[in-house]
Amino acid sequence: MKITSLMLASSLVMVSIIFSYSQKLKLEKDIIVGVLRAIIQLIVVGYILNWIFGIKSPIFTTMLILVMLFNASLNSAKRGRNIEGTLWISYVAIGAGTFITILILVLAGTISYSAYQIIPVSGMVISNAMVAIGLCYRQLTSDFKNKYMEVETKLALGADILPSSIEIIRDSIRTGMQPTIDSMKTLGVVALPGMMTGLILAGTSPVEAIKYQIMVTFMLLSCTSIASFLACYLSYSRFFNNRKQLIK
Structure with missing residues (x-):
């Protein structure tokens, strides 16, 4: 241009x-x-x-991804200010989702572990996981506040904190995953995704661009699911004290 x-x-x-x-x-x-x-x-x-992209060092590429993970974790932790330890929880959740997703793509030969491929792909994966975790934290905080009577009733009847919180956890995971699922339903119908559009504008065949977009869709769903699951299950216990009482 x-x-x-x-x-x-x-x-x-x-x-x-x-x-x-x-x-x-x-x-x-x-x-x-x-x-x-x-x-x-x-x-x-x-x-x-x-x-x-001119640096051919896998170590440098890995270090850069770790920095990206930390920044994303720091940002998502702000969404859960009332939850203790959200920084490390976010880092573990986003890191695990990113590692598993990237590992599968590399082992499958879909992408190579080179900076010009790994950095953009990791950026997309990490940013989507960051948004999903932020939604999870907000939903957890809201549900524990609005449903504290329901949780306390279960605790009073002898239930442990996990069975007492399971519906809230599931609802929060669902909230984190929902935007990614909704965007999948409208791919190619409501709008053409950014990566696909960019490839087409760059002169790539639409059929070839679709293949890349399908790969992106799958990896975003995978990372979002893993990150939301881990974030919710690692953070729900923070709403209880050492006596397994709900903190109001």
Whole structure:
């Protein structure tokens, strides 16, 4: 794409600015700052990725993935501020989901363990797991707050904390997985996915692009499922004290 074409396309930003100004939304400053930040960040990331993809070291690639995992865990932990130990729980959950998914793809020969393939794929997997875990934390917190009487009744009748919380855990896992499942149902019907569209725009055959998109869909579902499952089962006990009493 030519720079002149990109600059002309940037005029589309004016649509949002005009709409904000006419409706007195007072978002003009945020829009301009957001656009400038996006441009600067993407340019910087573009040059960094260009440098990273030139490095042929598996150790360096692994270290970079670990840094990505930590940042994602740090962000998802913010969604569960009231839950103790969410940082390490998030790291274990996202890390396990990413490791298992990437391992299967590499062993199957779908991708190779090289920076230019592993980094973009890991980024997609980690970011989706991060969002799923954030939803799980919110749902857990909400359900334990709204259903505390139900949980306490089960505890009073002699049930352990896991049987007392199992419905909340399942509901939270379901909440974390639901966006990924919903997006699968609308693939190719409501909208063409970003990766598939990008490959087609780059000149790849639509049939070949579909193969890659199917792979992406499967890996996102796998990682989201694993991460949601682990995050919920590792964090539900944090809502109880040492006496197995629900913390209000």
